[in-house]
Every structure is written in C-alpha cells, then in structure tokens.
Amino acid sequence: xxxxxxxxxxxxxxxxxxxxxxxxxxxxREGVDVTLxxxxxxxxxxxxxxxGEATGVAVQCVVGDIATEETRALxxxxxxxxxxxxxxxxxPRPGRFQDWDHAAWTEALEANMLAPILMIRGVIDGMxxxxxxxxxxxxxxxxxxxFAPMGLSTGARTGLTSVSKALSREVARSxxxxxxxxxxxxxxxxxxxxxEMRAKLSGMSVEAAYEEMRxxxxxxxxxxxxEFGDACAFLCSAQAGYISGQNLQLDGGSYPGVx
Numbered sequence: 263x264x265x266x267x268x269x270x271x272x273x274x275x276x277x278x279x280x281x282x283x284x285x286x287x288x289x290x291r292e293g294v295d296v297t298l299x300x301x302x303x304x305x306x307x308x309x310x311x312x313x314g315e316a317t318g319v320a321v322q323c324v325v326g327d328i329a330t331e332e333t334r335a336l337x338x339x340x341x342x343x344x345x346x347x348x349x350x351x352x353x354p355r356p357g358r359f360q361d362w363d364h365a366a367w368t369e370a371l372e373a374n375m376l377a378p379i380l381m382i383r384g385v386i387d388g389m390x391x392x393x394x395x396x397x398x399x400x401x402x403x404x405x406x407x408x409f410a411p412m413g414l415s416t417g418a419r420t421g422l423t424s425v426s427k428a429l430s431r432e433v434a435r436s437x438x439x440x441x442x443x444x445x446x447x448x449x450x451x452x453x454x455x456x457x458e459m460r461a462k463l464s465g466m467s468v469e470a471a472y473e474e475m476r477x478x479x480x481x482x483x484x485x486x487x488x489e490f491g492d493a494c495a496f497l498c499s500a501q502a503g504y505i506s507g508q509n510l511q512l513d514g515g516s517y518p519g520v521x
Contacts, residue, residue, distance in 0.1 A: 263338070263500070264293050265495060265496065265498070265499035265500065265501065266380050266499055266500030266501065267289070267292050267293070267294055267345070267346070267495075267499055267500060268292060268293030268294070269293060269294075270293075270344035270345035270346060270394075270498075271292045271294065271295045271296075271297070271341055271343060271344050271345050271346070272289050272294045272295070272296050272297065272341075272344060272345065272347070272348065272498070273288040273296075273297045273299070273337055273338075273341050273344045273346070273348070273381070273385070274289070274296055274299070274348040274350070274391065275299050275300055275305075275315060275328045275337070275347075275348060275349055275350045275377075275378075276328060276351045276352060277296075277298045277300060277302060277309065277348070277350065278298065278306040278308075278309045278349040279300075279301035279305060279450070280310065280442075280451055280452060280487065281350060281400055281445060281450060281487060281490050281491075282298075282300075282348065282350040282400070282488035283309055283446060284314060284429070284488060284490050284491030284494075285350070285398070285400070285490070285491045285494040285495070286309070286348075286491075286493035287313055287317075287488075287491055288348075288488070288491030288492050288494055289315075289346065289348075289491075289494070289495055289498060290313045290316070290319045290321070291316075291317055291319040291495075292495055292499075293317075293319060294319060294345075294346065294498075295302060295312065295319050295320040295321070295322075295404075296319060296320075296321055296322075297321075297322040297324060297337060297340050297341040297344070297375060298310055298313075298321065298322065298323050298324070298328065298341065299323070299324045299325075299328060299337055300325065300448070300451060301325065301326065301327050302434070303323075303325045304424030304477075306323050306325060306423070308436075309488070310322075310323050311468075320370050322340050322341065323364060324336045324337045324340050325414065326380070328350075328351055328373075328377045329351065329372045329373045329376075329377045331380075333415050334377070334380055334381055334384065337381070338353050338384050338385070341497045342388075343388055344374060344385050344388075344389075345389070345392070345394055345395060345396065346395075346398075346436070346447040346498050347381060347385050347395075347396075347397045347398070348397075348398045348400065348494060348498075349377075349378035349381055349382070349383065349398065349400065349422075350400040350401045351374055351377060351378070352373070352400065352413075353374065353412075353415045353452070353454075354366070354369070354370040354373070354374065354414035354415050354418070355410060355414075355461070356402050356411040356412050356415075356456075357413075358411070359380055359410060359413055362413070362414060366414060367417070369416065370414040370415070370417050371378060371417075372416035372419045373418070374415065374422065375418040375419065375421040375422045375425075378399055378422055379425055379457070382396070382397055382426070382429070382440070386408040386429070387399070387440065387495060389433070389436070389438045390433055390436040390438055393436055393437050394437050394438070395436070395438035395439070396436070396439055396497065396498040396499075396502070397426075397436075397438070397439065397440040397441070397496050398441055398442070398443060398497055398498065399422055399423070399426055399440070399441070399442045399443070399446065400442075400443050400494075401419040401422060401423060401442045401443065401444055402415055402417075402419050402444060402445065402446070403444045403445065403446035403511060403513050403516075403517065404415070405419050405420050405442070405444055405509065405512065406414040406421065406444065406509065406517065406519065407517060407519070412500060413436070413516055422442075423442055423509065425476075426440045426507070427507045428441075430506045430507035431507065433517075434506050436513060437503055437508075439502065439503060439506035439507075440506055440507060441495070441497050441505060441506060441507070441508050441509075441510065442508070442509045443490065443493060443494060443497070443510055444509050444510065444511045444512065444513070445479070445485070445490060445512050445513070446479075446485075446511070446512070446513035446514075446516060446517075447475055447476075447479050447484050447485060447513065447514065447516075448484065448485040448486070448489075448490055448512065449484040449485065449486060449487065450487055450488060453475070454468075456475075457471040457472050457475060458471070460474070460475075472484075472521060473496065478516065478517075479514040479516050480513075480514050480515040480516045481515055481516075483514065483515075484493075484514075485512055485513070485514060489512065490512050491508060493512060497510070
C-alpha cells in the first residue's frame with residue numbers, strides 16, 4: 263500500500279534506537295524525510311547514516327535531551343515545517359511509590375508529559391494552516407493498565423493522553439490527527455533492561471526472565487520493533503485521516519479489557 267506520505271517531513275524524538283528508530287525507519291521507507299533526535303551523538307549519527315543509505319531520504323540529526331527547551335527549539339529550527347511528529351522519550355525507572363519524592367515526579371512529568379506537549383504546541387498551528395498533520399505519541403500499556411511499580415510512567419503519560427485527546431477534537435477538521443501508540447513487551451533495549459532487573463531481583467537468569475515475560479503475552483512472544491514502526495507509519499498515512507484521539511495497543515492481544 264502506498265501510504266501517500268512520500269516527500270513529507272517528520273520529526274522523530276528519541277530515535278537513535280528502539281521504538282523511535284523503528285518509527286523513523288518505517289517513515290523513511292515511505293519516502294519521508296526525517297529529523298532524528300537523541301542524547302548520544304555516536305548512536306544517533308550511526309542511525310542517521312543507516313537510514314539514509316537504506317532509503318535515500320534526507321536525514322538530519324539534533325543531539326540533545328528532548329526534555330529541555332533548547333533541544334526542542336533546535337528540532338523545530340532543523341525542521342520548521344514538519345508534517346509528522348513522533349513524540350518519544352525514555353521512561354522513568356520502575357520503583358516504589360514511597361521512594362518517589364517531588365524531584366522524581368517533576369523529572370517524570372518533564373520528560374514524559376511536558377516535553378511532548380510542548381513539541382505538539384510548537385508544530386500544531388503550522389499543521390492546521392497546511393491542512394495536514396500527523397502526531398504520534400509513544401506512551402505505554404501502563405496508561406490503560408496501571409501497574410504500581412510503573413507509577414511515574416503511568417502518571418506522566420496518562421496526563422499526555424488526556425491533553426492529546428482534548429486537542430485532537432479541536433484540530434480534526436483540519437486533517438490533523440493525534441494518536442497514541444501503547445507498547446508492551448516489544449523486544450528492545452528497554453525490555454533487556456527490564457529483564458536484567460527482574461533477573462537481578464529474583465535470582466533467575468536473564469533468559470528465564472525473558473521466558474517469564476513471553477508467558478505474560480497472549481501471543482506467546484515479544485513484539486518486534488518493525489511491527490511497531492509499521493503501525494506508526496500507517497497512522498501517519500493519508501489513509502488514516504479519519505483515525506484520531508485513539509490509543510492503539512501493541513501488546514500481542516494481552517490487554518484483558520474491552521475499551
């Protein structure tokens with residue numbers, strides 16, 4: 263299927279690896295010029311080179327933490343007329359509610375709620391004026407199925423979800439959509455970190471921790487980053503203009519609820 267976005271421009275935050283990289287790759291394969299971002303220069307430039315050589319699209323890099331105003335400004339300077347924005351950032355560490363002080367909550371909100379909201383604020387008017395825009399927030403399955411050790415992530419990303427839903431209704435008539443992708447158990451470095459943490463706490467091997475993770479997924483396997491990226495690309499497509507304000511779970515069918 264031709265997704266109808268060849269020649270469009272995208273900003274993909276936190277995209278040197280993992281889910282952000284998968285989204286950038288999928289968009290680039292559709293002919294979208296991509297502006298990538300990450301805190302680590304070496305990994306970011308390696309990803310940019312890989313995507314550019316594989317797809318032939320224009321690739322730019324902005325090094326920096328998306329939670330800072332400076333990095334957000336540099337991204338919008340590098341790509342002043344984005345048609346697509348993919349918001350992404352590393353999630354807070356899991357832990358205990360009693361251990362999270364004011365600073366921990368502030369850091370989580372800055373990284374996983376305020377940074378994406380402010381990126382949306384920076385691009386939304388131009389998208390409305392041009393009568394095309396696709397905004398994707400990479401959030402978490404924890405938004406719909408909260409789990410106490412992931413409380414920092416749940417709190418921040420649920421706030422982003424609520425703001426995005428309200429805004430989506432305001433801009434839909436301008437062919438601007440805002441949707442959220444909710445990953446669970448996708449085979450990335452983040453899952454490796456979670457498996458290593460589980461192994462350390464329980465005394466099991468990392469492979470045993472992975473097996474335990476696979477056992478919690480209805481599909482019986484971890485998701486692949488490419489599957490996630492392709493879902494992102496479709497929601498950014500011309501064909502997806504009637505889909506907005508939605509939470510798409512990529513969890514192997516594991517969510518037990520109806521809505």
